Amino acid sequence: MGGGAILRYSLHRLAILLVVVFFLFPIFWIALMSLQTNESILRIPPSMVFTPIFDNYQALITGKLITQAGSLDLPFMKNLFNSFFLSAASVAVALILGVPAAYAFARFKFRLGENIAFTLLSFRFAPPLLVLLPLSLIYQTIGLDNSYVGLIWVYQLICLPLILWVVRSYFEDISPEIEHAYRIAGHNWGQSFLRIAIPLARPGIAAAGLLAFIFAWNNFVFALILASADKQPVTVGALAFVTASGIQYGQIAAAIILSILPTLLLALYAQRYLVEGLSLGAVKG
Amino acid sequence: MTDTVLQLANVNKYFGGSKAPMLHAVRDVSLDIKSGEIIALLGSSGCGKTTTLRMIAGFEQVSSGRIDLGGRAIHDQPPGKRGVAMAFEGYSLYPPLTVRENIGFALKSSRLVKSQQQQQIDDIAHLLEIQAIMGRYPSSISAGQQQRVSLGRALIRRAAVTLLDEPMGQLEPQLRAVLRGRLKKYLREHGMTTVLVTHDQTEANALADRIAVMEGGVIHQFASPAELKHRPATRFVAGFIGEPPMTLFNAEFAPTHSAPGQFAASQGQTGRAGGNGCDIILTDSEKKIRFAATGLSDAVTQRLLALGTATIGIRPHDVRLSQVPGPGPGSEQGENSAAEFPLTAAITANQWLGDQTHLALSLDGLPLVAVVHRPFHQAVGARISLSLAADKLHIFDLATERAVLHHGVWVS
Numbered sequence: 001m002g003g004g005a006i007l008r009y010s011l012h013r014l015a016i017l018l019v020v021v022f023f024l025f026p027i028f029w030i031a032l033m034s035l036q037t038n039e040s041i042l043r044i045p046p047s048m049v050f051t052p053i054f055d056n057y058q059a060l061i062t063g064k065l066i067t068q069a070g071s072l073d074l075p076f077m078k079n080l081f082n083s084f085f086l087s088a089a090s091v092a093v094a095l096i097l098g099v100p101a102a103y104a105f106a107r108f109k110f111r112l113g114e115n116i117a118f119t120l121l122s123f124r125f126a127p128p129l130l131v132l133l134p135l136s137l138i139y140q141t142i143g144l145d146n147s148y149v150g151l152i153w154v155y156q157l158i159c160l161p162l163i164l165w166v167v168r169s170y171f172e173d174i175s176p177e178i179e180h181a182y183r184i185a186g187h188n189w190g191q192s193f194l195r196i197a198i199p200l201a202r203p204g205i206a207a208a209g210l211l212a213f214i215f216a217w218n219n220f221v222f223a224l225i226l227a228s229a230d231k232q233p234v235t236v237g238a239l240a241f242v243t244a245s246g247i248q249y250g251q252i253a254a255a256i257i258l259s260i261l262p263t264l265l266l267a268l269y270a271q272r273y274l275v276e277g278l279s280l281g282a283v284k285g
Numbered sequence: 286m287t288d289t290v291l292q293l294a295n296v297n298k299y300f301g302g303s304k305a306p307m308l309h310a311v312r313d314v315s316l317d318i319k320s321g322e323i324i325a326l327l328g329s330s331g332c333g334k335t336t337t338l339r340m341i342a343g344f345e346q347v348s349s350g351r352i353d354l355g356g357r358a359i360h361d362q363p364p365g366k367r368g369v370a371m372a373f374e375g376y377s378l379y380p381p382l383t384v385r386e387n388i389g390f391a392l393k394s395s396r397l398v399k400s401q402q403q404q405q406i407d408d409i410a411h412l413l414e415i416q417a418i419m420g421r422y423p424s425s426i427s428a429g430q431q432q433r434v435s436l437g438r439a440l441i442r443r444a445a446v447t448l449l450d451e452p453m454g455q456l457e458p459q460l461r462a463v464l465r466g467r468l469k470k471y472l473r474e475h476g477m478t479t480v481l482v483t484h485d486q487t488e489a490n491a492l493a494d495r496i497a498v499m500e501g502g503v504i505h506q507f508a509s510p511a512e513l514k515h516r517p518a519t520r521f522v523a524g525f526i527g528e529p530p531m532t533l534f535n536a537e538f539a540p541t542h543s544a545p546g547q548f549a550a551s552q553g554q555t556g557r558a559g560g561n562g563c564d565i566i567l568t569d570s571e572k573k574i575r576f577a578a579t580g581l582s583d584a585v586t587q588r589l590l591a592l593g594t595a596t597i598g599i600r601p602h603d604v605r606l607s608q609v610p611g612p613g614p615g616s617e618q619g620e621n622s623a624a625e626f627p628l629t630a631a632i633t634a635n636q637w638l639g640d641q642t643h644l645a646l647s648l649d650g651l652p653l654v655a656v657v658h659r660p661f662h663q664a665v666g667a668r669i670s671l672s673l674a675a676d677k678l679h680i681f682d683l684a685t686e687r688a689v690l691h692h693g694v695w696v697s
Contacts, residue, residue: 177377180344181435185391185442186365200380 027260033253041249056254065243065251072243075229076255079237084262086223086233087216089152091209094159099205102164103197106171120164123157128221131157136225146228154222159212166211170204171197206273214263234259290478291318291341291446296350296360298336298502310336312502314350318446321476323469324507325483325493328525333502334482335374338448341480342371354445370444374451376431378423384434385410385419391442409437412467414460428455433464440471447472449481453488465491486526498522516696520686523598523679529643531598531679532653537566538589541577563589565597565675570649576627578675581693588695589680595689596681601643603677604655607670626670632663646671 033041035052059065065072104110105117135154136145144150178200179192187195198205220235227236238255241248293316301307311333318324326334339345341352343364352360359367370391378387388409392402410416413433418426423434432455439447452468453461469492472479483489489496490510497507498521506518517523523531541562563586567574578586589595607626630653634645642661646653646669655671663669676693688696 175375175377177373177375178379180342180364181371181373181377181438182379183364184342184367184369184371186394188363188365196379 030253030256033249034257036250038246038248038250041253056250057258059251060254060258065248072240074240074251075232076234076237076240076258078230079232079234080259080262082227082231082237083217083233083235083259086148086151086155087213089148090155090159090216091163091213093152094156094163094212095205095209097156098160098163098208099167099198099201100193102167103171103193105164106168107176117164117168120161124161128157132221132225139226145226146231148231151223151227151231154226155216155219157222158215158219162212162215163205163208166208167201167204170201174200203273206270210266210270210273213266217259217263288320289317290320290322290355291480292316292353293337293341294351294353296337296340296352297348298333298340298345299348310502311340314502314504316497316504316507318478318480320478321473322494323472323479323481323492325481325489325496326499327483327486327489327496328499329484332499334499335450336502337499338371338450338480338482341367341446342369342448343367368444369446369448370439370442371448372436372439372450372452374454376423376428376435378431378434378438380423383420383422384415384426384430387423387434388437388441390438405441409441412440412471413437413464429457429460432456436468440468440477443475443477445478447477447479449479451483452481454485461488468492486528498525500525516688516691517598517679518688520596520598520681520688523681523688527600529601529654529656531600532604533596533598533681534567534651535569535594535683536597537568537594538578538592539564539566539575540590562586565673565678567648567651568594570651572649574628574649574651576673578678580674580676585690585693585695589690592680592682592689594683596683596686598679598681599653599673599677600679601654601656603674604646604653605672605674606644606655606657606661626672628671628673629668630671632665632667632669635661635663635665637661 032048032050034056035054036050037053037055040050060074060076063074063077065074105113139145139150144153174197179196182192182196183189217233218235219233223231223233223236227233234255238252241252241255293314296311296314297309298311299307299309314333314337316324326337328334336345340347340360343359343362347360350360351358354367354369378384379390382390385406389402389406392405395402397405406419407416410419413436415430415433415437418430418434423431426434432453436449436452439449453464456464465488471477481489481492493510495507495509496513498505498513500521506513506522508516508518513522513526517526517531520533524533541564563578563581564575565578578589581589605626628648630646630648632644633647633652634643636643637660641656641658644655644657644661646655678690679688679692680690681687682689690696
């Protein structure tokens with residue numbers, strides 16, 4: 001390795017380091033905040049030197065927030081469960097509906113097919129507020145407001161188009177001849193879908209499912225309007241930290257750390273599928 | 286004779302709906318394929334041969350007509366119920382399975398005991414020279430190897446009909462030649478009825494008992510390789526079959542006794558004046574070329590004269606070339622030589638292929654291809670004398686493009 005190569009290597013590493021610091025510093029800072037009292041967080045100038053306390057986490061987990069103004073109930077763990085349940089159920093419904101639909105769009109030409117696919121995609125770029133007002137009126141009329149079913153239904157606006165379009169492109173990348181070979185060997189269409197198409201698209205399905213889960217998890221505005229306290233996910237529940245006696249920065253930071261954890265663990269678990277998905281291109285040959 | 290196993294009757298395929306079809310890809314195709322017979326669908330890209338194959342397999346719907354296999358209508362059945370095997374042009378191997386598992390896949394549901402299955406897989410591997418890669422995955426082997434695995438996966442099923450879509454397109458020429466022989470032997474030994482799609486005439490000739498030549502969705506001729514060569518049914522088949530193919534000219538027929546000067550023929554020699562002969566006049570050259578049609582029976586001569594105009598074709602091997610250099614433009618040539626080799630052409634290309642010479646000639650501007658089985662030492666630009674013997678010609682009706690005469694014998 002010559003001097004030029006070493007220099008280039010070092011600069012490359014330095015650039016990567018800068019990017020990582022830029023993106024991870026806020027998270028690092030929030031992790032520090034979650035271990036401090038409000039006073040310690042708000043002191044001027046800010047300092048990284050403090051005595052770590054776990055009061056914030058304790059308050060979140062026990063559900064009791066003690067302030068100067070008195071004790072306050074925090075439904076944070078309930079919110080966390082709601083987030084998890086809503087996201088998981090929405091992704092499950094979206095996979096059950098979206099994967100066969102994606103297969104149909106990838107394999108068959110049918111009347112208005114492209115129009116339907118595009119309409120579903122357009123849900124992604126229409127602002128949610130556009131549909132929220134009529135939707136909340138309709139939900140109140142038919143009794144779906146403040147229900148898990150109603151929220152999972154409206155979450156399909158987030159999950160279904162994503163799964164449909166990502167998985168569709170994976171199905172399109174699989175040669176139909178592989179399925180043809182399987183079918184001509186004495187299997188029917190359904191068997192070739194379940195035994196050939198889905199396993200081959202599995203990395204894509206996993207990636208799309210993961211992304212859909214994260215988008216559903218991060219959703220704020222649908223749940224804000226359509227759900228009341230006991231059905232709210234963490235994104236909405238975090239509003240409770242803006243209390244009469246001030247903004248509870250420490251608890252907000254702890255809540256953020258706790259609510260990042262499930263998606264982070266999921267992403268780490270699904271990473272091998274994502275890598276598999278990227279390397280499928282090499283497999284196709 | 287053996288019975289018909291696979292029968293296609295008036296099969297049509299329209300793409301884009303049968304009411305306002307955008308493409309009539311397969312037109313009224315009818316084929317009777319006998320048990321154990323190997324047939325080839327031969328044609329250029331887009332001629333409908335692969336669509337026909339896919340209709341037999343069940344991946345394309347038949348727009349009209351019927352397909353019977355063993356006396357049972359199969360054209361409305363799903364592919365899995367038709368009892369056919371197919372090797373795909375795109376190989377389409379199962380990526381998560383090894384080569385051995387891919388080939389043995391169809392045997393899993395068979396009632397053969399394990400050792401017999403392994404024996405069959407090993408036989409196929411030996412046949413296709415893929416023993417060394419049996420444990421590898423499809424992603425790690427070359428295109429040619431994938432193609433052989435795909436072929437093996439279809440062959441091992443020994444189905445009622447085996448469909449092969451360009452089964453050897455990716456193989457190296459030497460291997461292809463070896464495998465052709467082995468493949469044909471295997472198909473024969475197991476009495477496998479086979480439909481092969483190819484654009485390679487050598488492959489079709491080597492493998493198939495009968496070849497269906499397709500163009501524009503129509504079968505022009507369905508016959509043995511020899512029949513296609515010696516008695517091409519249409520002008521298209523004549524211009525397609527053969528390596529190199531036949532040269533075709535537009536021509537007129539005129540009685541010999543009409544005065545030669547009348548046509549302002551630039552070259553050539555009319556037959557004996559006053560005889561019952563007939564002259565052939567090539568009409569597309571800069572100046573008309575006229576020569577006597579000798580060696581034909583009187584009856585044939587009369588029918589040619591009645592026909593008046595036609596397309597004539599001559600196989601490159603049938604062009605007779607004079608051994609001696611031809612006369613230069615304007616110079617006179619000897620009476621005897623002129624009678625035997627009445628035409629003069631310039632050489633535009635001379636290719637020695639190791640066992641034969643391909644000559645591209647210009648007959649007053651008309652391209653003509655000749656093949657001789659010896660080195661030919663004339664340089665490009667040299668002129669040579671030649672003759673087009675009338676009893677070697679293939680003659681096609683101008684309007685119907687169907688053959689009327691082969692080698693002096695009228696087509697009934």
